[in-house]
Amino acid sequence: MTFMSNFKTRSKEKPMGIKTWIKIALVVVTLAAIFYLAWFVIHPSRQPTPPPPAPTPSPPEGAARLTQTPPEEAARPHVIMVSIDGARDDYVDRFIADGTMPNLAKLAHKGVMAEYLRSINPSLTAAAHASIGTGAYPHRTNVVSNKFHRSQDNFYWYTSAFEVPEISVEPIWRTAMRYGLKTAAAFWFGAHPDFADQVADYTVSYGRCDVYSAMHVLTFTLASEWQNAPPSFSPYLESTLDILGKGDARVARLYVLALDTTDDGELNYDTLILDDNRRVEESPLKSPALRLDEWAPMEISSHLHSGAYFKLQAITVTVESVDEISATVPLEAAVFRSRVCFNYASPPELLREINERFGFFRPSPDYYALVQGWIDEEDYFHMGEEQSRWMAEVAAYVYQKYHPDLFLTWQGPVDEAGHQFLLVDKRQPGFAREKARHYAELYRRAYQLADENLGRILEAAEGDKAVFLVFSDHGMAPIHTKVYVNTILQEAGLLEFKGPPKYYVNVEKSKALAFASGGSAYIYVNLKGRERPGIVPKEEYEDVVDAIVKALEAVRDPETGGQVFCRILRRNQLGQLKLDSPYSGDVFVQACPGYVLTDWRGSEAVFEPANYYGQHGYDPNLPELHAFFVASGEGIKEGGTIGPVDLVDIAPTVAKLLGFPPPKTAEGRVLEELWP
Missing domain, CATH: 3.30.1360.180 (Gyrase A; domain 2)
Known part of the structure; x- marks a missing residue:
């Protein structure tokens, strides 16, 4: 019997009353409820529940387990850690008092400053930052120095902790990530794309430099055809500048065009233009112009986005008239080139952003070039100034774009200046009052520069509910x-x-x-x-x-x-x-x-x-090796000084600020005295 025939048959019957329809409806509802409950008894995983809150990732094996749910995002502050490498506690006190460091002074006034911060032993940058990041001493981090030997290597071989920044226990940013928080690190030791267990969500590593610096002595001859060359009041001259890498393999060949930009009727070459194909580009990174005692950056490899800084240190015209140019070498020049460096970051889109917005990684101050006499003290300082400002701008950008819950960044100008300019003892070679005064001013300017760069980070976080932890890793001894x-x-x-x-x-x-x-x-x-x-x-x-x-x-x-x-x-x-x-x-x-x-x-x-x-690297209890520590921001008590704190206390304190217990491997304590 078909459905339609059944319908026609029923249509001839007497219609049902309303009571009958109600009874049928009750039976249907009851049967539906029974089947519904029976289904979910058999399939419990499909029982309807209210939407759960965002899951909290389980902490790593061996880490402390959650004892309470981390605070909601609205209640949790951003934590921003800024390490000013090598800053001495006594110098920081002095420069806060005399106005050299107004940004740090503002934080200290609105927050808490420690009597001093005690580093680990030995008081070295790599080992100290491994302990800052984990709250553990070197016997657990296994970063026991800046340089050490591993028995699996040949006996004569050593490991640089900067080149292989491997830490044996979990750093605080990874712990934060396991609790569902967003992290970013800019130039922070240990946060490195090569180590999956140490990379932050957004990581800008300290850049890589694949070619050493050099002083290039150039001789010039009459130039061949150049495109888009600026005008010159003397005949165009040219030279070549080869950049050599390992084994003297040529990394790049640059062409150098000499110009006379002074219309004085004399051979007065004063400008060099660098280019890789004799075609002057509008971009100064592609075809920089060098003038005496001026610095200029240049991109060396468009593939790696690597680059270097150049400085024209000397330029000498060796002839007296235009007629002599073709018969001899009319011009000589000395050009200093820094190391060739490039960025290293993760994820790939962040690396692209850094390359496009900021260009190549800026090289650090060059001690070797200073010793060789290729650069002087002001040049050395300038290189540190360029690098640290560039790094601060990158760090500020990363924070502003991604607004991580935990952000870590590092500044190096004070440490670099301390190594070169801490001339305070008459037993030090070359000590003289005038030289000591000059070096003292350069050292002060390094603290001032670090404070200016701190200001860039403060500005990036303006309006955010944040806690700043600003500190150094060790001091510096003459x-x-x-x-x-x-x-x-x-x-x-x-x-x-x-x-x-x-x-x-x-x-x-x-x-x-x-x-x-x-x-x-x-x-x-x-x-x-x-x-x-x-x-x-x-x-x-x-x-x-x-x-x-x-x-x-x-x-x-x-x-x-x-x-x-x-x-x-x-x-x-x-x-x-x-x-x-x-x-x-x-x-x-x-x-x-x-x-x-x-x-x-x-x-x-x-x-x-x-x-x-x-x-540094001496006993951290020596006064010259005392570091500094300032905490300021959301929930931190205002004003006052707390007693000495230990470098390993920082990570456990960060954990409390972010609402999770520190890993069991941490050996420091929570600085409870930071809160009212």
């Missing part, structure tokens, strides 16, 4: 004497070289080797079964360590007879400094203030006058 630690080992018969000119380590005959960073050094025993190749049997290990310690203890200053090393510890004693890590040496040695340790190989003398003026 130095007067270099100490060659490997020469000490060589004289003790513990280290042999294959001989000049390179002084390669003879690993088959060497029992010990030192790797130094600032005021500290680790000495490693070439132990069988641990090192490659390993020549010291286990039963002779203690004898070799004894010989190392004895050689170090015997060292005395040849001028004063005074002690050179203030701390000498064996591996089994390193726990007292929280340095008992697999990457620490068999002996740890720390210099007394005034001495800087070097692992340079091949020096015949143990001692040499220092050729720079400031260093």
Whole structure:
């Protein structure tokens, strides 16, 4: 029977009454409810529930578990961490008082300032920032120095913590990410695209430089055809400038056009234009113009977006008339070129933004060029100024665009100036009152510059509910004497070289080797079964360590007879400094203030006058090594000073500010005294 025939049959029957329809409806509703409940008993996962709040990611294995839900976004402040590398607590106090650092003064006035901040031991940038970021000491981070040896490497090889910024415990920004918060880091040690467990949501790493700096001495001849060349009142001259990389491989060839822009009837070449194809572009990054004592940036590779700074240091006309130009070399010039650098960032779209908006990564102040005499002190300072301002502008952009819950950034001009300009001790080589005054002003300007860059970050966060934590990682001590630690080992018969000119380590005959960073050094025993190749049997290990310690203890200053090393510890004693890590040496040695340790190989003398003026890596309890700490912003009490704080207290305090407990690996405490 079809549906339609059934309908026709029923249509002839007597219609049903309203009571009947009500009964039928009740039966249908009851049956529907029964089937509905039965379905969800069988399929409980499909039971309807109210929309849940955004899930909180589980913390990593080994991290503290949530004891309460993190505060809602409306109640949680942004936390902005700014590290001013190498800033001494006493100098910060002085420069706040005299108006050099108005932005930091404003934060301190509206917030809390510590009596001082105590760094970790050794007080070195990489190790300190690993501890700032994790709240753990080096025995857990395994970043035990700026430079150290790993037994899986050849015995003569070392690891730079800056080139391999690997941290063994979870940093605070990764913990924040696991609790569902957004993070960003700009030039912060340890936040690196190469390490999946250490990258922030938005990471701008410290840039990479693949070509060393150089002084280019150029000779000119009559120019061939150039396109779009500006006018010149003397004949166009040209030269070539080759940029050489590793193994003297040519990275780029630049063409240099010399112009006379002065209409004075004389051969007066005063401008050089750089270009890669003899076609002058409108963009100054493509075809920069150089004039005497002026700096200009130039993009070297459009593929990598790499670039360098150039400075015309000298230009000399060697002929007296136009007639002589074709017969000889009419012009010579000296052009300094910085290292060639490029950006490194994650995710890829952020890297593109940085390249397009800000150009190549700016090179740091060039100590090697300063020592070579290619640049002077003002040039050195200028390079730091350019880099730090560029970095602050990038950092401000990243914060403004992404508004992360946690933002970390770093500034380096104070540390760089401290190394070069902390001329305060008459025993320091070249000390003279006028020079000391000049260097003191450069040092003050570095603090001023760092404060100006802090102001850029403050401006980027204007209007946000934020907490600023501004601090340094260590202080800076004046130095007067270099100490060659490997020469000490060589004289003790513990280290042999294959001989000049390179002084390669003879690993088959060497029992010990030192790797130094600032005021500290680790000495490693070439132990069988641990090192490659390993020549010291286990039963002779203690004898070799004894010989190392004895050689170090015997060292005395040849001028004063005074002690050179203030701390000498064996591996089994390193726990007292929280340095008992697999990457620490068999002996740890720390210099007394005034001495800087070097692992340079091949020096015949143990001692040499220092050729720079400031260093760190010493005992963090020394007043010169005291860092500073300021907290200011949403919920932080206003005014006043708190007692000394430890560098490892920063990460646990950040965790509380963001509403989650710190990881169990953190060893610092929450700075409860920051709150009213």
